[in-house]
Amino acid sequence: MSTTADIDWAIGRLAALEASIGHALVGQRQVVREVTVALAAAGHVLVEGLPGLGKTLLVRAMARAVGVRFGRIQFTPDLMPSDVTGHAMFDMKTDQFHIRRGPVFCNLLLADEINRAPAKTQAALLEAMQEQQVTIEGRALPLEPPFVVLATQNPIEQEGTYPLPQAQLDRFLLKVFIDYPALAEELAVVRQVTAGSIGDALDLSRVEPVLSPAEVQRIQQTAAGLQLDEAVLDYAVRIVRATRDWQGIETGAGPRAGIALVRAARGHALTAGNPYVTPDDLKAMAPAVLRHRLKLGADLEIEGYRPDEVLADLLADLPAPRA
16 A cells, blocks of 8 residues: 555656656647556557657657656568567677667657557567567566557558557557647647757757656556555446447457556546545546447447547446545
């Protein structure tokens, strides 16, 4: 169980992290909040949005604010699994094999346009995301914590892409949408980027490091020990189970979704400044946790429904416990 001092400290540090990222990524407060929640919950994030909306800037800003080792992989159709994990090289001088570690050996990994690589390469991340290790030539190499993957994909271009298998989608704690900014926010972005800047280089000068890797782990431990009432836990499980019987949903979420929902709710409670998890924390995170774990029926897809709309109806109909 997390102490009051640890909770107060974590709440303050997460608020500072959001503010620091906000210096680079103008607007998109909901996106920044959800990615911060994932960091607190030690979960991976799939970020979906059109080009030019700041997906790469978001991840780079977070890496700078947290002060961790950053890695980036640009996924392409010819990318090989060894380009992600690394490979063994034979040294003629020593007559031995040496491990050359790939870019996955970092704390914060940007998997850019992950759906442009074939399934074999996408699967190279599965072991790293689930077990926090990479196996090369039969040797298991642990990844240094904290380790978080933020993957991006473009929702409108389908040519030359490979949809992520459900097994890999389920490894992402959250699926986050990044959309067009409001008029005032877009005006601020253009003003900030064009004021004396040359070229298209990402300006991270205003992002100050506010956390260390050790502090991130302390926040994650605090979130994991946050108080959770039995009635709130029951509500989380009922939300997940309701997706399996809800009209219009062909395939509902599995038990892992319930675990993810509780973890995300704990992270959201800290970012919202709450010392314990409430039903509202579950409601706030349910769309991001469940939208990529559902498959709508053909009728709803033809009518243009999205998982978020179905989830909104489900949450409105399902009675929540009183906090």
